[in-house]
Amino acid sequence: MRDFSFYNPVRVHFGKDAMTKLPEELEKYGKNVLLAYGGGSIKRTGLYDRVTEALKAAGKEVYELTGIMPNPRTEKVYEGIDICRKHGIDLILAVGGGSTIYCCKAIAVGAPAEGDFWERFFVNWEPAETGIPLGVILTLPATGSEMDKSSVVTRFETNEKNGYDSEQMFPRFTILDPTLTYTLPRHQMVNGIVDTMSHLMELYISPPDDDFLTDYLAEATMRTEIDAARKALIDPEDYEARANLMWCSTFTLCGMLNNAKKTDWESHNIEHPLSGVYDVAHGAGLSVVHPAYLEYFLQPALPRLVRMAKNVWGVDPAGKTDEAVALEGIACLRRFFHEELGAPATLTELNIPESAIPRLVALTDLSCFGYQTVTAEDVSAILHRCL
Amino acid sequence: MRDFSFYNPVRVHFGKDAMTKLPEELEKYGKNVLLAYGGGSIKRTGLYDRVTEALKAAGKEVYELTGIMPNPRTEKVYEGIDICRKHGIDLILAVGGGSTIYCCKAIAVGAPAEGDFWERFFVNWEPAETGIPLGVILTLPATGSEMDKSSVVTRFETNEKNGYDSEQMFPRFTILDPTLTYTLPRHQMVNGIVDTMSHLMELYISPPDDDFLTDYLAEATMRTEIDAARKALIDPEDYEARANLMWCSTFTLCGMLNNAKKTDWESHNIEHPLSGVYDVAHGAGLSVVHPAYLEYFLQPALPRLVRMAKNVWGVDPAGKTDEAVALEGIACLRRFFHEELGAPATLTELNIPESAIPRLVALTDLSCFGYQTVTAEDVSAILHRCL
Numbered sequence: 074m075r076d077f078s079f080y081n082p083v084r085v086h087f088g089k090d091a092m093t094k095l096p097e098e099l100e101k102y103g104k105n106v107l108l109a110y111g112g113g114s115i116k117r118t119g120l121y122d123r124v125t126e127a128l129k130a131a132g133k134e135v136y137e138l139t140g141i142m143p144n145p146r147t148e149k150v151y152e153g154i155d156i157c158r159k160h161g162i163d164l165i166l167a168v169g170g171g172s173t174i175y176c177c178k179a180i181a182v183g184a185p186a187e188g189d190f191w192e193r194f195f196v197n198w199e200p201a202e203t204g205i206p207l208g209v210i211l212t213l214p215a216t217g218s219e220m221d222k223s224s225v226v227t228r229f230e231t232n233e234k235n236g237y238d239s240e241q242m243f244p245r246f247t248i249l250d251p252t253l254t255y256t257l258p259r260h261q262m263v264n265g266i267v268d269t270m271s272h273l274m275e276l277y278i279s280p281p282d283d284d285f286l287t288d289y290l291a292e293a294t295m296r297t298e299i300d301a302a303r304k305a306l307i308d309p310e311d312y313e314a315r316a317n318l319m320w321c322s323t324f325t326l327c328g329m330l331n332n333a334k335k336t337d338w339e340s341h342n343i344e345h346p347l348s349g350v351y352d353v354a355h356g357a358g359l360s361v362v363h364p365a366y367l368e369y370f371l372q373p374a375l376p377r378l379v380r381m382a383k384n385v386w387g388v389d390p391a392g393k394t395d396e397a398v399a400l401e402g403i404a405c406l407r408r409f410f411h412e413e414l415g416a417p418a419t420l421t422e423l424n425i426p427e428s429a430i431p432r433l434v435a436l437t438d439l440s441c442f443g444y445q446t447v448t449a450e451d452v453s454a455i456l457h458r459c460l
Numbered sequence: 461m462r463d464f465s466f467y468n469p470v471r472v473h474f475g476k477d478a479m480t481k482l483p484e485e486l487e488k489y490g491k492n493v494l495l496a497y498g499g500g501s502i503k504r505t506g507l508y509d510r511v512t513e514a515l516k517a518a519g520k521e522v523y524e525l526t527g528i529m530p531n532p533r534t535e536k537v538y539e540g541i542d543i544c545r546k547h548g549i550d551l552i553l554a555v556g557g558g559s560t561i562y563c564c565k566a567i568a569v570g571a572p573a574e575g576d577f578w579e580r581f582f583v584n585w586e587p588a589e590t591g592i593p594l595g596v597i598l599t600l601p602a603t604g605s606e607m608d609k610s611s612v613v614t615r616f617e618t619n620e621k622n623g624y625d626s627e628q629m630f631p632r633f634t635i636l637d638p639t640l641t642y643t644l645p646r647h648q649m650v651n652g653i654v655d656t657m658s659h660l661m662e663l664y665i666s667p668p669d670d671d672f673l674t675d676y677l678a679e680a681t682m683r684t685e686i687d688a689a690r691k692a693l694i695d696p697e698d699y700e701a702r703a704n705l706m707w708c709s710t711f712t713l714c715g716m717l718n719n720a721k722k723t724d725w726e727s728h729n730i731e732h733p734l735s736g737v738y739d740v741a742h743g744a745g746l747s748v749v750h751p752a753y754l755e756y757f758l759q760p761a762l763p764r765l766v767r768m769a770k771n772v773w774g775v776d777p778a779g780k781t782d783e784a785v786a787l788e789g790i791a792c793l794r795r796f797f798h799e800e801l802g803a804p805a806t807l808t809e810l811n812i813p814e815s816a817i818p819r820l821v822a823l824t825d826l827s828c829f830g831y832q833t834v835t836a837e838d839v840s841a842i843l844h845r846c847l
Contacts, residue, residue: 075702076475080466087719088463283700286684286707293676300671313670316461320673320719329716332707391696 074285075333083220083327084246087320089312091250092123092210098246099131100344102206103163107156109138109169109177113287115212123208124168134151136160138180141169144174147191149226150183157184157205165207170215174209178242181205191338193237195226204241210248213257215265215321215356217326219247234349249323251316255309260415262309262318263414264356266302269322270295270410271340271359274381276330278367279337279443289333292384294321294330298408299385306413337443340348340366343452346436353423360416361423365458368400373444375380375399420459430456461672462720462804470607470714471719476699476708478637479510479597485633489593494543496525496564497555502599505643511555511597525567528556532563533753534578536613537570544571552594554631558603562594565611565629568592571618582613583624586696591628597635600644601706602652602743604659604713606634621736636710638703643698649696649705651743652799653689656709657682657797658727658746661768663717664755666724666830669763674719679771681717682707686772687798724830727753730839733823738756740810747803748810751794752845755787756838762765762786762832807846 099106104127110362117119128135138153156162157180167177182201183190193199211219218224222243225236236409254262277291278414301317343366344358352383369376379395382402390398411418420426425433434452441447463740473481486493493515502508515522525540543549544567544833555562558838565617569588570577580586598606609630616620641649664678688704711717727750734745768784769775777785798805807813812820821839828834 074475074700074707076473076477078471078473078481082469084465084467085465086465088461090463094465158580248716268502280727284687286711289684290677293680294673297673297676313461313672317672321461324673324716329711385630426546 074283075281075335077330077332079089079328080240081243081328082222083244084306085249085323086246088316089247090248090250092127094246095124095127095210095248096131098208098248099127099133101245104132104134105136105160105163106133107153107160107165107180108138108168109140109141109153109165109173109180111139111141111143111170111173115168118253120168120210120212120253124166128166134160136162137352140177141173143172144225144227144234145172145179146225149176150179150190150226153177153180153188161204165205166210167207168210168212170211170213174211174216174218174244175224175226177207177209178218179237181207181403182239182241182378191226191228191235194237195228198237201239201241204239206245207242208246208248209244210250210253211319211323212253213265214249214254214263214322215268217323219244219249220249220323220327221223225400226458228458234345236287238314246288247323249319251312251319252320254315259309260354262305263416264354265322266298266318266414267356267410267416268299269318270271270406271323271356271363273298273330274363274367275338275340276325276334276336278374278377279335281333281335282380285333287330287334288380291330292381294325295381295385297321298457301408303413317411335442337441339439339441339443339447342438342440343455345438347420347423347425347432349436350429350433351423351425352405353425357417360410360414361418364410365455367403367406369455370444371396371399371459378402420456425458427460461670461724462668464719464779466715466719467627468607468630468715470631471605472636473547473633473708475703476639478635479514481633482511482514482597483518484515484553484633485595485635486520488632489523489776492523492547492550493517493520493541494523494525494547494549494552494564494567495555496528496540496552496560496567498526498528498530498557502555505640506787507555507597507640509572511553515553519641521547523549524829528560528563530559531612531614532559532619533564534613536563537566537577537613539575540564549592551593553597554594554598555599557598557600558605561598561603561605561614561631562611563811564594564596565605566613566624568594569626569628574628576612576614581624581626582615582760585624588626588628591626593632594629595633595808596631596704597637597640597642598710600648600652601636601641601709602655606631606636606711607710607714621732625671631673634710638699638706641702641706646696647741649692649830650803651704653685653801654743654797654803656685656712658707658750660685660717660727660803661750661754662725662727663712663721664721664768665761665764666722668720668722668822669767672720672775674717674721678717679768681712682768682772684708689796690800716734722829726826726828726830726834729825729827730842732825733820734807734810736823737816737820738810738812740812740827744810746805747797747801748805748846749842751790751797751844753789756781756842756845757831758786766787807843814847816842
């Protein structure tokens with residue numbers, strides 16, 4: 074087992090009545106609150122009214138940052154930083170999914186810092202010394218950003234999409250109410266499931282291959298996610314199912330499943346240009362890329378893929394070669410993604426032509442941390458398998 | 461899934477080289493350190509020298525609290541509080557197992573508080589408003605106190621053993637070096653394994669019985685613990701095995717496996733008088749009591765015991781009644797505790813006569829949180845099964 078450090082100070086309130094914890098959280102912070110959200114969906118669902126009523130009852134002065142877009146951009150961060158500085162914001166309350174939270178994390182460390190947040194943190198990775206407290210009310214589970222210290226922001230002018238990690242960006246509290254996900258369209262639920270499974274495999278299918286707690290926990294999370302997904306597909310308002318999907322997604326990226334693992338984010342890296350160039354949903358892109366990635370790297374990852382086939386998908390290894398067992402496991406994954414969930418299986422379904430592959434390859438970040446170095450030729454071969 | 465809140469801000473450094481993180485942790489705190497430990501074992505193993513050298517290199521002024529006993533007593537807490545107040549202690553460094561950590565937690569909240577720590581916190585459960593920062597170097601895995609907010613202290617004069625929980629008692633950092641456990645005698649290792657399995661069952665075998673992430677994670681931890689125990693029995697210096705035992709023990713009580721569970725600590729309650737009156741090791745007592753407890757409450761816990769039999773012990777349910785499957789699972793647990801680990805199976809082996817049962821029953825705390833109320837008659841019947 075490799076050495077590791079673990080630290081995650083996020084306070085989570087989970088459940089049907091999690092929103093009732095909001096007043097006691099608000100009490101801990103000063104008067105001036107920045108309420109940040111994306112489009113109008115929280116107004117349609119009534120969540121906006123519930124939150125603003127709680128803020129009013131707590132005697133807060135509320136300033137709003139609205140219209141945070143998917144792949145949040147630097148200009149929205151600057152807008153939030155200006156509000157924080159002008160009004161001495163004491164708490165940033167992010168209501169939404171990963172994009173809103175990412176944007177608010179950048180604002181949280183950017184506002185109290187001298188100079189330009191982008192240069193200092195997202196380019197030069199200076200350690201942030203302080204951050205405005207951040208609270209989260211999650212509406213869309215997938216990115217795990219509600220219980221981690223990461224942010225990703227896009228600088229549109231220069232086409233840069235940079236990440237930054239800082240303990241100052243950990244949310245102070247996160248409210249997870251699974252009933253808030255009932256109104257998500259089916260394709261968004263499916264994309265979240267694919268994304269969570271992909272995160273789990275990126276953590277699990279990486280060295281070392283010893284049997285240790287982190288791997289057993291990752292298998293347990295995959296089995297829970299698969300079971301819950303099947304139930305939620307039948308009944309999107311199955312509370313137990315939605316609750317498991319939400320908690321699996323958050324738990325996956327809270328750090329416990331990174332412990333002692335090298336991790337391997339290359340499937341995500343290969344997917345990013347698909348989203349970036351063709352505006353494909355991240356989960357849809359992963360549904361195409363991740364199974365093909367695993368088939369391509371069958372040999373280096375063989376022991377781990379055999380274990381996943383047996384322990385997650387219930388493949389019976391009797392009388393089969395390791396290769397056959399591993400491929401049967403990946404076939405189960407494909408059936409789950411492409412038949413049960415109905416997520417796309419090919420680039421063609423995403424309207425991405427073969428001729429696009431060289432450009433996509435050129436845009437793929439090759440900073441791989443898995444079993445072996447990934448080359449541009451590998452990425453090209455994997456994408457050709459996806460046609 | 462029941463609603464829950466989760467919060468655990470302990471920073472964990474885990475691994476062979478975890479001790480190299482001590483200097484960076486020491487840097488965060490002021491000059492005056494209270495170094496607290498139990499008997500002389502840390503001097504025999506050389507750990508004392510390593511720690512004091514690191515403290516010296518960090519320029520710390522060190523005060524010592526030594527001789528912390530198993531089941532730490534109020535007088536030792538008062539002794540520590542006096543040192544803290546007299547010398548303005550900035551950091552308490554606990555080097556040892558659960559007893560040392562429990563004692564230091566009580567000192568941490570007791571020293572800055574007005575009045576008597578015992579009355580205020582351990583009797584009246586007043587919320588502690590502040591605590592002296594606490595760091596831990598763990599030598600004996602079992603109680604999980606290195607990553608939780610609980611303490612248990614005994615007031616010898618009045619025969620009271622009280623617990624207290626406070627977020628102010630979370631260690632700021634915990635150093636977990638599995639190689640420090642190599643020198644533990646075999647019976648201590650075995651007791652730690654039984655205790656950890658018992659904790660896992662107390663969390664897992666309790667309502668609700670839905671399939672949700674917490675239960676899958678608990679099963680994963682049990683399987684890891686069992687595998688690692690078998691390897692450590694063969695080779696006590698098998699690093700992977702000792703590392704898994706240590707991390708399983710800590711993870712079990714970090715709070716993740718409590719999420720949404722009612723939990724059921726009655727096996728621990730029944731064991732406490734065995735330790736208290738007959739000075740039996742806690743793990744040895746649990747090895748006797750816990751399987752009998754599960755057999756006695758077979759019916760109310762049946763769905764859960766069936767699931768444990770299948771998912772943890774690999775019992776094949778084909779053609780068997782639920783009762784038979786559940787009993788086969790408990791038989792596997794007995795074989796593991798009593799044959800593989802060699803932990804005691806009967807009160808007789810612990811030199812506890814049948815005539816002691818009425819007194820043990822009278823001393824048993826019946827505040828049960830499991831599937832049903834436990835009566836004094838139930839405890840008596842369970843202990844008779846253990847003869």
